[in-house]
Amino acid sequence: MVDSLALDISVPLRALRVDVGLEVGRETVALVGPSGAGKTTVLRAVAGLVSPERGRIAFGNHVWLDTERRVDRPPEARSVGYVFQDYALFPHLSVRKNVSFGGLRQVDELLERFEIAGLARARPADISGGERQRVALARALARDPSVLLLDEPLSALDAHTRNGVRAELRELLAELRLPTLLVTHDFEDAAALADRVSVVLDGRVLQTGAPAELVLEPADPFVASLTGSVLLPGVARPGPEGLTEVALDDGTLVYAAERGSGRVGVVLHPWEITLARSDSADSARNHIRAPISALVPDGDRVRVRVGALTAEITAAAARDLGLEPGVTVVASFKATAARLVPLAR
Amino acid sequence: MNRAFTAVLGLAVAVAVVFLTLPLVAIFWQIGLGGLADGLRSEVARDAFRVTLKTNAIAMALILGVGTPAAYFLATRRFRGRALVVTILELPLVLPPAVAGIGLLAAFGRLGLLGEQLEGLGITVGFTQAAVVLAIVFVASPFYVRQAISAFEAVDRTMLDASRTLGAGPAKTFWRVALPLAGGGLGAGAALAFARGLGEFGATIMFAGSLQGVTQTVSLAIYQEFDVNFDTALAISAVLVVASGALLFAVKAIPWWTASRSTSPSLFARSAST
Numbered sequence: 001m002v003d004s005l006a007l008d009i010s011v012p013l014r015a016l017r018v019d020v021g022l023e024v025g026r027e028t029v030a031l032v033g034p035s036g037a038g039k040t041t042v043l044r045a046v047a048g049l050v051s052p053e054r055g056r057i058a059f060g061n062h063v064w065l066d067t068e069r070r071v072d073r074p075p076e077a078r079s080v081g082y083v084f085q086d087y088a089l090f091p092h093l094s095v096r097k098n099v100s101f102g103g104l105r106q107v108d109e110l111l112e113r114f115e116i117a118g119l120a121r122a123r124p125a126d127i128s129g130g131e132r133q134r135v136a137l138a139r140a141l142a143r144d145p146s147v148l149l150l151d152e153p154l155s156a157l158d159a160h161t162r163n164g165v166r167a168e169l170r171e172l173l174a175e176l177r178l179p180t181l182l183v184t185h186d187f188e189d190a191a192a193l194a195d196r197v198s199v200v201l202d203g204r205v206l207q208t209g210a211p212a213e214l215v216l217e218p219a220d221p222f223v224a225s226l227t228g229s230v231l232l233p234g235v236a237r238p239g240p241e242g243l244t245e246v247a248l249d250d251g252t253l254v255y256a257a258e259r260g261s262g263r264v265g266v267v268l269h270p271w272e273i274t275l276a277r278s279d280s281a282d283s284a285r286n287h288i289r290a291p292i293s294a295l296v297p298d299g300d301r302v303r304v305r306v307g308a309l310t311a312e313i314t315a316a317a318a319r320d321l322g323l324e325p326g327v328t329v330v331a332s333f334k335a336t337a338a339r340l341v342p343l344a345r
Numbered sequence: 346m347n348r349a350f351t352a353v354l355g356l357a358v359a360v361a362v363v364f365l366t367l368p369l370v371a372i373f374w375q376i377g378l379g380g381l382a383d384g385l386r387s388e389v390a391r392d393a394f395r396v397t398l399k400t401n402a403i404a405m406a407l408i409l410g411v412g413t414p415a416a417y418f419l420a421t422r423r424f425r426g427r428a429l430v431v432t433i434l435e436l437p438l439v440l441p442p443a444v445a446g447i448g449l450l451a452a453f454g455r456l457g458l459l460g461e462q463l464e465g466l467g468i469t470v471g472f473t474q475a476a477v478v479l480a481i482v483f484v485a486s487p488f489y490v491r492q493a494i495s496a497f498e499a500v501d502r503t504m505l506d507a508s509r510t511l512g513a514g515p516a517k518t519f520w521r522v523a524l525p526l527a528g529g530g531l532g533a534g535a536a537l538a539f540a541r542g543l544g545e546f547g548a549t550i551m552f553a554g555s556l557q558g559v560t561q562t563v564s565l566a567i568y569q570e571f572d573v574n575f576d577t578a579l580a581i582s583a584v585l586v587v588a589s590g591a592l593l594f595a596v597k598a599i600p601w602w603t604a605s606r607s608t609s610p611s612l613f614a615r616s617a618s619t
Contacts, residue, residue, distance in 0.1 A: 044506075047506075047509075047510050048509075048510075049506050049509065049510070074509070074514070075506070075509035075510050076509050076510075076511075076512045076513060076514050078510075080510055081510075082506075082507065082510040084503055084506070084507055086503075088501070088503040088504055088506070088507040090504060090507070090508075090522060090526075091526070092525045092526060092528075101508070101511050101513070101521070102511035102512045102513075103512075139511065140510075140511075142511075143511060143512055
């Protein structure tokens with residue numbers, strides 16, 4: 001592909017080795033994972049701020065790094081727009097001077113576009129977090145970069161401004177259509193902003209796919225837990241009526257429509273689990289009776305912890321059922337809702 | 346018990362403050378305003394200030410010109426032997442000034458290590474104003490370089506990275522980002538070095554002598570005049586007390602002033618979340 005960023009790098013860090021291969025077309029790819037997984041290292045390698053031990057990074061026909069051919073172009077020779085975590089605005093320069101630092105494009109136009117023209121003479125220390133983010137974006141785009149790199153673009157913002165800024169950023173990325181690599185530890189942010197998500201753990205990509213794909217078909221227990229799914233470890237074997245029977249670690253038997261054997265994780269979405277005060281005859285094949293250990297309100301919904309399960313139900317339903325910690329309930333889910341992922345141990 | 350202990354601590358502070366300020370107050374008390382004016386009108390004092398300002402200005406230019414890039418290199422790069430290089434640059438801090446003077450004489454003096462070569466080029470260093478400059482550079486430069494290294498080390502590396510990704514090469518990044526951001530620390534270091542240069546005595550008297558109008562700096566003039574005309578010595582000293590006070594104020598105020606104008610981004614990220 002002519003307009004795509006291709007990378008395949010190996011970077012040794014103190015505690016781990018980052019081995020990542022990716023191809024980013026005119027789309028946004030999010031690297032999601034816990035801190036220390038090596039996500040930022042990938043961005044730094046693309047920008048030329050860290051030199052991989054071996055690998056290749058190219059944008060279209062422009063080779064930025066090729067360790068075999070001893071090519072390693074310096075950061076200033078790569079066409080990259082980098083928005084740093086905490087934005088790294090120059091504190092000694094005004095907003096305008098920050099944006100014009102790289103100096104190719106019309107600065108006024110950018111200040112207008114990002115609605116920061118009124119702040120042109122202000123110093124970074126005197127403007128709000130959301131404004132700082134817009135200045136950082138304007139500065140990164142001022143050089144007409146071929147590739148955009150965003151490191152935790154929302155983490156420096158408080159919860160209040162976060163949602164608004166996220167929506168703005170989503171619009172901007174759609175409009176730019178630049179190959180964009182975005183780093184975040186928050187799957188929700190990744191799902192909101194990216195076309196594809198790569199889950200990174202310990203320096204490796206576990207799975208890459210559309211956000212919905214990762215939610216529906218996690219290839220790995222870590223991906224499942226990251227997307228907010230419930231994971232119950234157990235041992236699978238063929239069961240009755242073509243179902244798979246999984247003996248969970250606590251002895252409970254559950255049934256899944258999917259085939260599987262050996263050590264597996266049963267993956268469930270919290271909203272596919274229903275709660276009742278007593279056993280009832282229904283179409284669900286799986287019923288787990290246990291006391292409620294916790295209730296966590298989340299907007300108009302409540303996440304209810306029942307044994308190893310987490311069910312998501314509406315606040316109204318929780319009220320009607322009189323749910324509170326200590327109350328024993330029956331959690332039910334259909335065999336078709338349970339997916340199986342192989343577990344290592 | 347608690348109050349008695351606090352009283353002891355307070356007494357210690359009082360003793361220290363009185364002991365350290367008494368000599369300074371005594372200078373002004375002994376000379377009075379009239380004596381100050383008379384003393385400063387003397388030829389010796391005027392020559393000494395002229396020589397001091399000239400030699401220190403040249404010395405500071407050399408210290409800043411060489412010390413700044415050297416400090417930036419040492420602050421931003423890690424290599425084998427770096428600690429040794431830093432130690433060598435700091436050595437004059439602990440070296441007795443008399444040793445510095447002998448060393449400079451042994452290196453650049455007429456009979457010194459490079460004496461013959463310099464003479465061949467028609468350059469005489471010993472007992473000239475150039476010798477005063479070299480003596481000042483030798484003893485004062487560590488004060489600047491040490492401070493400059495830590496000032497550059499304190500610059501957030503992300504700022505330098507950001508500059509690079511915005512198309513600025515290493516040299517442009519140094520000029521436009523590192524230098525302004527380290528400015529406060531560099532200014533404080535320069536003030537410290539300047540203060541040390543003004544007071545330079547031991548190395549200068551051995552390497553440059555004390556020739557009025559040529560190599561006699563204020564410190565040397567004080568030493569000479571206190572036998573001859575004590576009031577002149579007092580007057581020069583009074584000016585130096587004020588100058589030293591101003592420099593110390595600058596050392597403390599410059600970093601504070603620059604810091605209040607430019608909060609680092611990680612600082613305001615934290616304040617935004619609270």
